[in-house]
Structures are given as structure tokens and as C-alpha cells.
Amino acid sequence: MALTLTPLPGLPLVQPGDDLSELILAGLDRAALRLQEDDILVLAQKIVSKAEGRIVRLADVTPGARAIELAQATQKDARLVELILAESREVVRYRPGLIVVEHRLGFVCANAGIDHSNVAEGDDCYLLLPDNPDDSAARLRAELRAASGKRTGVVIIDSHGRAWRTGTVGVAIGLAGMPGCEDLRGQPDLFGYELQATEVGVADELAAAASLMMGQAAEGTPVVHVRGFPYPAREGALSELLRDKGRDLFR
């Protein structure tokens, strides 16, 4: 059985209030794909955030003292730093140009995932991550099921840097109807040893795969259809993929 990832062609630029399930179903039609049970839709965070209206104008932001201080240390706009701090639980590291935070959603990422790229409204607009990406994925899943009759999985992804490797990779920031992390421990391998390091970040592996097909600039392909995901569908959540802070050796 093969895994097939198909970017949906011709999606329009998403605007606040747009119905993503309608856009996706139309994109599937254009790709001549009919949803099947256990298919997965992978969405770039940006279109979810835009549909949910998570756009902030810098002109509307007043930086506090902490943001002003951190902005000086990082050579960033203090209003943007204010937004980053408001979306974060903790600043983990910073250097000029970069603030690594624990996001309020629980993962560690650069600049709280806030981006000005690809926002239509103007130069001083920034896009925050969805309020609750697991909920966004679950809603979209329910809408797709209502429209198609099929139970699909949904993953919302973003591109994150890694501690020790260059280049970003796609990672899951919200999911529904599919596993986040699968624990294969205790399954014997071919020679009867118990497998050791066998918690597998399956939703992140799929996020990376889909990210390949989205590119970075490709606003036109922010949705990828997946068929052949090899793990059984189940309820899933971002929390499966987040390391407990007490077991984090790298803060």
C-alpha cells in the first residue's frame, strides 16, 4: 500500500470568515479526488488562521516595558514582540532576529509562530496561530463528514525550526481523527527483542510530508490530500506530541 499526497490545486486566497470545508471540497473536485474513509486533509496554519480572522494590525498594538526591552535585545519591532509575548507562556532563548518561546499552545517555536508573510491586508498586518488548532481541526472534520459522509482525519501544520538542524520542517499544531504520537513499545521486532525508542511522532511525520508538497511560498497549495496513512484512525490531540517540561533536557 502506498502513501499518496496530492496538493489541491486552485484554492483561492482565504479571507476571514471563509468556509474552509467548502474550499477544500471544491479543491478535491478540481483534483478529481473523491473523499474516502480514512483519507486525511493537511492544512497550512495560515489559511486556518486567516479564515478565523486571527489578523492583527501592528498599528493597534501598544508594547509594554518587557516587549520594549526584548525588542532592543533582538532588534525587532516592539509591537511585534508584544504580540509574541502575548501568545507565549515563556521566552526560552533569544538572539538578534529570533525569539524562541513556549507558545501558549504548549510547543516551542520561533516568534510564537507569528508571521507577516502572505497577509493581504497590508504591510503592518500579522497573523497569529489559530486560537485552538485541535478544535479547528475537529470542526473542519465534522463539516467534511457532514458534507461527504466520510470520516477523515485533519491536521493543521506549521513550519518549525529544530534545535540542532538547519531548515524548517512541517509539524502538526492541531489534529483530529488521527493519532498524534503512536507508542509501539513492547512490540517485539523480528528477533524477539522489545523495541526501545518507539514512540513515533506520526502526525509530525505526516506534517513534514505534506509540507514538502506545500512549499513555503505556495499560497496556492495550502491543502494536501493524503491517502494511505498507515496508522488506524482514532481520536488524537496535539498534546500527544508535546514533551512534558519535566522531561525536557534542553531549556
Place this chain on the structure above:
Amino acid sequence: MALTLTPLPGLPLVQPGDDLSELILAGLDRAALRLQEDDILVLAQKIVSKAEGRIVRLADVTPGARAIELAQATQKDARLVELILAESREVVRYRPGLIVVEHRLGFVCANAGIDHSNVAEGDDCYLLLPDNPDDSAARLRAELRAASGKRTGVVIIDSHGRAWRTGTVGVAIGLAGMPGCEDLRGQPDLFGYELQATEVGVADELAAAASLMMGQAAEGTPVVHVRGFPYPAREGALSELLRDKGRDLFR
């Protein structure tokens, strides 16, 4: 254009000295796949290491003082710790059960990538990573080209943990004939902004995708055929994916 990943069925257990290109070509035949230009073969590290005879018996290892000390702190076999240290440039972190190192190949990983799972020769055997996975990939690529006439890419992958997320994901540890990291900076997005964080770890994204189709216990599917990789073929190397230590905020 879709990305399609097909695990090759029916590969035999690899033994030291085996010709991987022969095994892969036979597996492609069984999958009814004919190599095309720009197809990519993704190989699990274990079969490359085994074919290259990178197997060490613990009984042949004498731990030094440093290994004995670190073994006590981590509750590991001192002979295994000796192997880990011999394969590493630096110990980055440790706790009971885990030693995170900078591997001699330049990446940060747990236990120097040394594994006893799936080694046939006996309980006290461990498998080291290939001596030079970029070279292994280049050799295999040349053999596949000689046999098929097609220029393919080759990636050798392993499963690595992440600093802040649970679960392992597939990452590239050696590659040939395809990019490791692609720098998209300077390309304008749809609204004319320059993209910012746009070094993309494309070989790692593909490694994660292929890892999904290998599973962890699946000795039977250590090779995945990829068609539709969206970045142009070129010379590539693991080094593209390694963060310069001077820019590493997390050691």
C-alpha cells in the same frame, strides 16, 4: 503532481556483504515499479549498516574509565557506553537510560544511533551507523544508475527524538543526488513580501514521510520508493542539514 511513497515488499533480511542495489531492484520488480529519472530511494539506516558489516559484539568491547563513570550515571552497560563514546564527538546531555551526543557525523542524537534491535547475530550485538552515510548513498546511487540507466536520489534515514516534542521522526543521515536543505529566501510570496524563515529541510521532510511507511518494527520494509519529490535533483550532502555549533542556542 502527487508525491507517492511505496514501501518495497519482500526484502530479505540483510546480511553483511549483501548488495543493496540488487535487493532494491528486485524489490522494485515485486512492487511492479520501474525506476524513472528523479525517483528517490529512501533506506533505513539499519540495512545499510548491516550490509556494511557495522556490527559489534559487546563481548569484544573493553570500557574505559569515562565509559564506566557515564554508565553508572545512566544505568547503561559500560561496554555499550564505550561504543557510544567512540562514535561521538561530545556528550550533550544525559540522564538514566539516555545519552544525547553529537555524533561523529555531526548531528545530535540519542545513544549515538547505536541499536541492538533487529540484529540477527545474538543478544550482545549492536549496530553502529554507517561509516559515512553520504558515501554509502552515493555508491548506491551509482550502482542503481549503472543497473537501470536512471539518475535517482538516495537518502539514508534514521529515527531521531526531538528536544521538545515526544516521538521520534525520520531524519536524513546521508544523501546523494538530491537537496538536503533548500534556501528559498528572497523569493517573493504572493503579496511581494520576501519570505523570511525559508530554509527548508527538504531531505528531512522526505525522511519523515518515508519513515511513516517503514514503521519501526518493520524490518520487512526498510526501503521506500518515492516519486514526485517537488525539488530539482542536485548534488546534496548531510552537511546542509547540520546547524553550525556557533549558532546553536541549545547546548
